Amino acid sequence: MKERILTYAEAIREAQEQEMARDSSVFMFGMGVDDHIAMWGTTAGLQKRFGASRIFDTPLSEDAMTGVAIGAALAGLRPIHAHIRMDFLLLAMNQIVNIAAKARYMYGGSVNIPAVFRSVIGRSWGQGAQHSQALYSFFMHVPGLKVVIPSTPYDAKGTLIQSIRDNNPVVFIEHRMLHTMKGHVPAKPYTVPFGRARVLKQGSDVTIVGISYMVPESLRAAHLLEDAGIRVEVIDPVTLAPLDMDTILRSVKKTKHLLIADNAWPTCGAGAEIIARIVEYFQKEKLALPKLERLGFAATTCPPSRPLEDRFYPNPRTIAEAAHRLLHGRRPWTAKGEISKEIAEFRGPF
Amino acid sequence: MKSISHETLYRSLYRIRRVEEEIARVYPTDKIQSPVHLSIGQEAVSVGVAEALKPQDAVFGTYRSHALYLAKGGDLKKMIAELYGKHTGSNKGKGGSMHLIDVRVGVMGASAIVGTTIPQAVGFALAIRYRGDRDRIAVSFFGDGGVDEGVWHESMNFAALRKLPVIFICENNFYAIHSHERARHARANIVERARAYGMPAERIEGNDVLKIYERARRARQAITAGKSGPIFFECMTYRWRQHVGPGDDYDQGYRTKKELEPWVKNDQLPRIGNLLAPKKRAAIERAVEREIKAAFAYAEKSPFPKVEELFTDVFA
Numbered sequence: 275m276k277e278r279i280l281t282y283a284e285a286i287r288e289a290q291e292q293e294m295a296r297d298s299s300v301f302m303f304g305m306g307v308d309d310h311i312a313m314w315g316t317t318a319g320l321q322k323r324f325g326a327s328r329i330f331d332t333p334l335s336e337d338a339m340t341g342v343a344i345g346a347a348l349a350g351l352r353p354i355h356a357h358i359r360m361d362f363l364l365l366a367m368n369q370i371v372n373i374a375a376k377a378r379y380m381y382g383g384s385v386n387i388p389a390v391f392r393s394v395i396g397r398s399w400g401q402g403a404q405h406s407q408a409l410y411s412f413f414m415h416v417p418g419l420k421v422v423i424p425s426t427p428y429d430a431k432g433t434l435i436q437s438i439r440d441n442n443p444v445v446f447i448e449h450r451m452l453h454t455m456k457g458h459v460p461a462k463p464y465t466v467p468f469g470r471a472r473v474l475k476q477g478s479d480v481t482i483v484g485i486s487y488m489v490p491e492s493l494r495a496a497h498l499l500e501d502a503g504i505r506v507e508v509i510d511p512v513t514l515a516p517l518d519m520d521t522i523l524r525s526v527k528k529t530k531h532l533l534i535a536d537n538a539w540p541t542c543g544a545g546a547e548i549i550a551r552i553v554e555y556f557q558k559e560k561l562a563l564p565k566l567e568r569l570g571f572a573a574t575t576c577p578p579s580r581p582l583e584d585r586f587y588p589n590p591r592t593i594a595e596a597a598h599r600l601l602h603g604r605r606p607w608t609a610k611g612e613i614s615k616e617i618a619e620f621r622g623p624f
Numbered sequence: 625m626k627s628i629s630h631e632t633l634y635r636s637l638y639r640i641r642r643v644e645e646e647i648a649r650v651y652p653t654d655k656i657q658s659p660v661h662l663s664i665g666q667e668a669v670s671v672g673v674a675e676a677l678k679p680q681d682a683v684f685g686t687y688r689s690h691a692l693y694l695a696k697g698g699d700l701k702k703m704i705a706e707l708y709g710k711h712t713g714s715n716k717g718k719g720g721s722m723h724l725i726d727v728r729v730g731v732m733g734a735s736a737i738v739g740t741t742i743p744q745a746v747g748f749a750l751a752i753r754y755r756g757d758r759d760r761i762a763v764s765f766f767g768d769g770g771v772d773e774g775v776w777h778e779s780m781n782f783a784a785l786r787k788l789p790v791i792f793i794c795e796n797n798f799y800a801i802h803s804h805e806r807a808r809h810a811r812a813n814i815v816e817r818a819r820a821y822g823m824p825a826e827r828i829e830g831n832d833v834l835k836i837y838e839r840a841r842r843a844r845q846a847i848t849a850g851k852s853g854p855i856f857f858e859c860m861t862y863r864w865r866q867h868v869g870p871g872d873d874y875d876q877g878y879r880t881k882k883e884l885e886p887w888v889k890n891d892q893l894p895r896i897g898n899l900l901a902p903k904k905r906a907a908i909e910r911a912v913e914r915e916i917k918a919a920f921a922y923a924e925k926s927p928f929p930k931v932e933e934l935f936t937d938v939f940a
Contacts, residue, residue, distance in 0.1 A: 301754065327754060333785065338743040338778030345747020345762075348732055349682070351754060353747075368775075372737050373744070381725045381733055382716035383937040417938050441940035 278461055283315040283453040285427040286392075289434035290317070290354065292463045294324050297352065300438055301328040303339065304356030304392070311624060313358055313394070314453050336365035340391070344373050347387045352438060360393040360447065361404045367412075374443035375418030386441040390434075395537070396450035396487055397587055398620050400578035407576070408486065408538040413445045414515045414547060420468060421515040423447040425489035427457035429512055432466025439465065449487035449537065451616045469516035473525065477505035480531040480597050483522060484510060485544055488535035488588060491614065495535070495593035498609040502598060514544050519551050526552060526564050533597045535588055536570035543570060569596050590614065628675055628837050631904065634896045636675065637833065639912045640667045640691045641893055643700065646916055647690075647707065648870035655924075656707045658720040663691035665831075665864035668892040669795045670695040672836025672859075673763060676844055677730075682748045682762045684741035685734035686795075687722035688863075692765055697729035700915060701922040710926035717929045718937065738800070739773030742766055742792075746783045749790035749854075761789040761847050769800030771814050777821075780854075784822035787853030791843050792818065794858040801867045802878045818856035825856035833892045862887035 280288065294300045301324075302317070308331050312318040321329045332339045336357070343353040357363055363370070374387045395408040413421045420442055424430045430448070437444040474489065475496055484492035489510045496506035507525050511517060526532045532552065534545030545568040556563050572586045590611035598607045644662045651660065663670065666688070674683070674695035685692040693703060699714060706713030707721050714724055722736040732748065735741045745764030752760050770776055771794060783790050794814055798805050805812060818825035828835055836859055846852035864884060866873045874881040897905050 333778065333781055335778035335782060337775045338746065338782055341740070341743025341775065341779070342747035342750055342782065345684075345744035345749075346751040346754070347747075348744060349748045349751030349755075351751045368737060368740060369743070373735065373740060377733065378940055379937045380715060380719045380723045381727075382714065382718050384715070384725055384727045385733070386940045388940075420939075 277458040279456050280427050280459040281453065282427045282430045282448070282455050282457070285431035285459045286316040286434055286448065287318060287320070288459070289431045289438070291320060291323065293435055293438045294320065294328060296463065299350060300352045300354070302354035302356060303330050303332050304358070305332055305334060306358055307331060307356055313356060314450070316453070317356070336362050337369060340366035340369035341373070343389045344369055344377070344387055347389045348377070348385055352388045354390040354392060354438065357391070357393040359405050360395045360409055361407050363391065363393050363409065366391070370413070370419070370443065370445070371416050375416045378442070379418060387443045388441045390437045390444045390446055392446045392448065394448050394450055397583065397617065398450045399622050400580065400583065401576070402578040403575045408447070410445065410447055410514055411538060411543045411547070414544060418443070419515060420444045420513065421447070422468065422513045423486050424466070424512055425452060425484070425486055425510050427455065427459045429466050429472070431459050432464050433468070433512065435463055436465040436468060440468075447486065451487045452490075454616060455490065466512070468513040469518050471509050471511045471518040471521035473507060473521065474510055475506060475508040477507040477529070479505045479529055480533060480601055481507045481509060481522070481525040481529045482533045482535055482593065482597060483545070483548060484508060484535045485514070486537040488537045488593070491588065491590050492535045492593055494590035494611055494614065495597065498590055498594040498611050499597055502607060504598065504601060506597065517548070519548070519555070522548060523552065523555055527561075530564045531597075531600050532564055532566050533593070533600055534568045535593050536568060538570055539573065540568040540570040541573065543568070545570060565600050567596060567600050569593060584613065628834070630896055630899045631908065633671060633675060633833060633837070634900055634905065635908050635912065636671045636695055637667050637893050637896060638909060639915070640671065640694050642912055643694065643916055644690055646920065648865070650920070651870035657709065658707065659868045660707065660721045660870065661688040661868050662865045662870070663688055665887060666795060666797060666861045667691045667695075668831045668833035669793065669836060669859045669861050670765070672833045673791070673793055673840040675837050676840035677761075677763065678759065679729055680760045682730045682732045682745070683765065684732050684745040684748070684762070685765045686738070686741070686767060686770070687734060687736045688767070689724055689734040689765070690721070693724040693726065693731050696731050698724060698726040698731045701919045702726070704919045704923040705926045708923040708926070709928060710923055711929040711933065712922070712926040716933065716937070718933075739766060739770040739775045742770060742776055742779040745790055746779050746788060749783065749788035750786065752789050753786070759848050761791060761844055763791045763793060765793045765795060767800065768794060768796040768798065768805050768814065770794070771817070772800065772808055780818060780821040780823070783854040789847045790854045791840065791847070792854060792856040794856070795861055796858050797861050797863040799863065799867070799879070814858045815856065823854045823856050824852065825858070827858040827860065829860050830890060831859070831861045831887065831892060833896065864888070
């Protein structure tokens with residue numbers, strides 16, 4: 275069968291278009307969804323097809339607009355609220371954490387909140403302190419929320435359709451550098467279930483769990499490690515809540531080495547949670563503890579200055595070197611692969 | 625002018641007052657092990673507005689929502705059971721007094737975080753518009769403290785921008801917990817602020833249940849006839865009891881009993897009761913007392929949730 279190649283951004287656009295066509299209760303809004311940038315193409319042409327009542331721009335009122343999404347969901351609609359930066363979700367935390375996550379529970383099961391909160395994370399160039407944060411662990415902390423963070427175009431479409439059809443609030447996270455990546459995307463609507471991690475590359479020496487953009491970066495690191503004769507297993511959790519620990523545990527039992535390549539700060543992060551659960555599991559099963567390490571953003575605020583920014587983020591070289599250290603301790607080994615293609619080629623300003 | 629039945633109004637006012645007095649009476653027994661924010665003194669606002677609404681209309685409230693819940697038709701037995709933490713409660717014992725809900729009659733929930741349900745009412749109104757429902761509106765209830773929140777301003781703006789079918793009811797009881805409006809607002813101009821966002825706004829003095837009903841009825845009519853977008857009312861009222869809990873707090877220094885006096889003198893309960901024939905009034909009161917007794921008995925004998933219920937309803 276011939277592959278149908280789309281970018282990640284096109285896959286997101288298609289998921290929304292197909293769901294809006296299928297179900298008239300699906301509608302979307304957010305800052306800039308109908309402008310010429312169209313959230314980097316992810317909403318392109320949707321207003322032309324569905325009209326301004328079903329997809330519209332909003333005032334800069336993240337708090338109220340999140341409440342509007344929840345109120346519309348309480349009335350039976352299925353809103354998608356889109357944010358061009360995840361940093362803006364900080365203005366919506368009260369509505370998401372205090373209402374969306376809790377409504378079904380505290381209202382005794384008498385309501386559902388089928389809302390999707392899309393947000394974009396990631397570096398591109400010099401986005402600095404407040405346009406670079408990936409705050410997904412905040413949402414993992416709260417019962418009642420689903421946290422979805424696909425890394426491939428195929429999963430982007432499938433998990434977004436699943437998010438829209440899910441009767442719970444879903445925080446859906448896209449990395450800027452993934453938007454332009456290409457992959458096979460079937461034309462028909464399909465869903466990708468939550469809570470099933472993908473083993474994207476099999477290997478027996480070390481497991482690398484990548485999150486979001488750190489998935490392709492980890493695959494590149496795996497390639498570098500092959501030169502050193504190290505066979506890497508790369509896992510993409512796809513969703514962080516629910517989190518498929520079974521797939522990760524199976525891999526770690528085999529490789530006895532785990533590196534988390536997180537796309538956020540390691541402290542109290544997704545990687546911290548994964549490692550805590552692994553430690554609990556191995557302890558309970560009376561198994562020898564594997565070697566474990568987290569890699570993520572540097573423990574500082576993200577600077578825009580390029581040499582500093584390059585040190586702030588993990589990259590294929592730092593991931594590969596960390597994995598090598600995990601296996602071989604301090605034995606000297608250096609890899610190449612500092613700056614990946616899409617980062618080197620990126621031009622702003624937006 | 626279509627006049628409201630005084631019997632209906634009295635029944636609702638009396639029922640809420642007596643339910644809350646009963647809650648206050650029972651509270652020291654520790655059968656209600658959760659905070660209660662009593663509406664005593666403020667019933668007229670919820671009753672006046674709710675009587676002007678239809679069952680399909682949605683209301684969103686605050687943690688002080690016993691009056692709103694009951695006035696809109698919320699189930700009394702389920703409410704008391706909820707306060708008792710019982711499985712038969714309106715929220716299966718998982719919400720408590722601050723989050724009463726009864727979707728069947730359009731009581732769409734209440735929040736303990738001030739201002740939080742305001743945009744939800746606006747979103748519900750957006751959905752009404754989206755679906756093209758003609759004879760339906762949403763109503764947002766909040767206090768003068770809610771006006772302090774940024775989300776109030778954002779919500780006013782969006783509702784007016786979209787001309788949404790929503791009525792905003794500010795229950796101004798002068799206090800955000802123990803902080804007087806004077807200490808929080810540079811100017812006592814809540815209605816001017818609402819007007820600035822592009823909607824008609826009126827201040828209704830004196831906790832006047834008949835006036836509140838009449839204004840709300842006309843507002844609903846204008847909105848459902850497509851003649852108006854959102855409409856705002858600031859209803860002046862007074863909380864007689866503590867911010868939270870069953871007692872009063874005039875000995876605590878932040879307000880005086882003298883401040884309360886005009887509100888007691890102007891109490892809407894005897895005002896409307898005196899418009900009824902004594903026999904009729906007594907019959908209403910007897911029926912309500914029976915209902916309240918039955919509701920507390922129902923709560924008493926209802927089972928607590930099973931421990932497994934701790935984990936149900938987290939996800940749909």
